[in-house]
Amino acid sequence: MEIFGVPLNLLLSQVMLGLINGSFYAMLSLGLCIIFGMLDIVNFAHGAMYMMGAFFTWMLGHYLGIGYWPSLILAPLLVGVIAIVIERVLVRHLYDLHHIYGLLLTFGLVLVIVGIFRGFYSVSGKPYPIPEALTGVTNIGFMYMPTYRLWVLGASIVVCFGTWLLIERTRLGATLRAAIERPDLVATFGINVPRMITLTFAFGSALAALSGVLAAPIYPVNPLMGESIIVVVFAVVVIGGLGSIIGSIIGGFVLGTLEGLTKVYYPEASHISIFIVMMIVLLVTRSGIAGK
Amino acid sequence: MSEKVIDISNLNAFYGELHILQNVSLHACKGEVVSLLGRNGAGKTTLLKSVFGIGPRRKGSIRINGTETTRLPPHKIAKLGLAYCPEERGIFADLTVAENMYLPPALRQGGLGPDEIDQMFPNLRERWKTGGAKLSGGEQQMLSIARILRAGADILLLDEPSEGLAPAIIKQIAQLVVRLKARGMTILLVEQNLSFAKVMSDRYYVIDSGIIRNEFDRAQVLDDPGVVQRYLSL
Ligand SMILES: Nc1ncnc2c1ncn2[C@@H]1O[C@H](COP(=O)(O)OP(=O)(O)O)[C@@H](O)[C@H]1O
Ligand SMILES: [Mg+2]
Numbered sequence: 051m052e053i054f055g056v057p058l059n060l061l062l063s064q065v066m067l068g069l070i071n072g073s074f075y076a077m078l079s080l081g082l083c084i085i086f087g088m089l090d091i092v093n094f095a096h097g098a099m100y101m102m103g104a105f106f107t108w109m110l111g112h113y114l115g116i117g118y119w120p121s122l123i124l125a126p127l128l129v130g131v132i133a134i135v136i137e138r139v140l141v142r143h144l145y146d147l148h149h150i151y152g153l154l155l156t157f158g159l160v161l162v163i164v165g166i167f168r169g170f171y172s173v174s175g176k177p178y179p180i181p182e183a184l185t186g187v188t189n190i191g192f193m194y195m196p197t198y199r200l201w202v203l204g205a206s207i208v209v210c211f212g213t214w215l216l217i218e219r220t221r222l223g224a225t226l227r228a229a230i231e232r233p234d235l236v237a238t239f240g241i242n243v244p245r246m247i248t249l250t251f252a253f254g255s256a257l258a259a260l261s262g263v264l265a266a267p268i269y270p271v272n273p274l275m276g277e278s279i280i281v282v283v284f285a286v287v288v289i290g291g292l293g294s295i296i297g298s299i300i301g302g303f304v305l306g307t308l309e310g311l312t313k314v315y316y317p318e319a320s321h322i323s324i325f326i327v328m329m330i331v332l333l334v335t336r337s338g339i340a341g342k
Numbered sequence: 343m344s345e346k347v348i349d350i351s352n353l354n355a356f357y358g359e360l361h362i363l364q365n366v367s368l369h370a371c372k373g374e375v376v377s378l379l380g381r382n383g384a385g386k387t388t389l390l391k392s393v394f395g396i397g398p399r400r401k402g403s404i405r406i407n408g409t410e411t412t413r414l415p416p417h418k419i420a421k422l423g424l425a426y427c428p429e430e431r432g433i434f435a436d437l438t439v440a441e442n443m444y445l446p447p448a449l450r451q452g453g454l455g456p457d458e459i460d461q462m463f464p465n466l467r468e469r470w471k472t473g474g475a476k477l478s479g480g481e482q483q484m485l486s487i488a489r490i491l492r493a494g495a496d497i498l499l500l501d502e503p504s505e506g507l508a509p510a511i512i513k514q515i516a517q518l519v520v521r522l523k524a525r526g527m528t529i530l531l532v533e534q535n536l537s538f539a540k541v542m543s544d545r546y547y548v549i550d551s552g553i554i555r556n557e558f559d560r561a562q563v564l565d566d567p568g569v570v571q572r573y574l575s576l
Contacts, residue, residue: 224441228434234396235432239446239493240420 068310076302097276103262175270
């Protein structure tokens, strides 16, 4: 069977591959969106957090012999701690200023962080092995799928859905949403709002780092890896509707898939397909699909 | 004289370069209901926000049960038993009644239990799963008070609780405040509605253009409401 002259099998496998990219888009745009919601800051350094997640995974293995599974926890924790320091020392002072300052600061942070890693490791990609348990391929009916990529897809869905539940369905999430709306009032309830902001920044950054760990075995680990993906992620966040949790999750998966499909029908356009969608969505809705 | 639970002296508050409150001094003793009356724009809300350290920049002294609070962050001030019901009620539209109710964490012993909440606020339980946006003004006001009582507050800053409500509802709110007073709570009530404030107030301050113009006790106002009313009507 063919669809527009493309065999169904090929189409489905591109959809699957697109969903893998989409897994990264979804997790990264989710973190970006949470940080934007709580801190009202467009965090340019988000890609650097992702890169550090992958790099720490590689470093933990290379220098300390610590494997993939512990790194899955350790790398996001390390990045979370770095994020706490960044928020407390730098970002905190910008909340009362115009957006542009946050943008400039985090952009500067990218240059510094990426510069440090480049200084030590240059830009060549570091290989990272797929963990033993996830090597090989799995038959998913219409194709053989690398097992590791299936794991990435599954892990991403669980993490995204879990985060959504946490924010939309728990008391902690209700407090967070209330603090976004009325930080002053929520503080009078005895809640330490500044600490909540710090932890939100750390959580969003740790999410990016977790994507970095997941990426380490399939994308080359190098200091520039965050910059290439973050531009796409910004587009996803804009399309999903700035600040919409569900918009950024679904947007990530859908746009990854769309990108995969473009590869089949018009490979030349695959890299710009998401930006074309962004322009159309912005022209039509002005605020993204799930935006207010 | 009994202990001063709220003790404000020489408070000055600023929004940017605007000097809003000028040398405000007032106090409320344990179990007292003290009303701060004044026209729109007089600085009443600014005063309540200043007490909690949210919004205006402040100079002067604010003591809560003897603790100087001008250098404390709001979440620490809350732990002294202070709570604030904002003029616009502060009910979160996206959260249900239950979620709004449990938003403030229980800070101290002695908060209202579920039974007491049900008994004092009979309507809220029926609306438990309703979104905050669907509540009437009166229900919002009730919820705004209920949630801080649940958390254990016993020093209440109420910003125009009667504003925009129908007379029957205002009566209910008045009865509620009377009951809170009977429980020994200390209440700083901001109002423009004298007939509401008269029901439960022990003392009155009148504020105008950020300056305390006068002070009356309960008997003076009951005797001749005109002494206060002339500050309120235009
Ligand atoms: N956020 C703000 N920035 C600047 N000025 C303000 C702000 N809030 C209130 N004001 C000014 O402070 C004065 C007192 O306001 P407010 O305390 O709200 O009065 P009231 O509650 O008595 O009606 C008014 O002149 C008002 O315009
Ligand atoms: Mg006011």
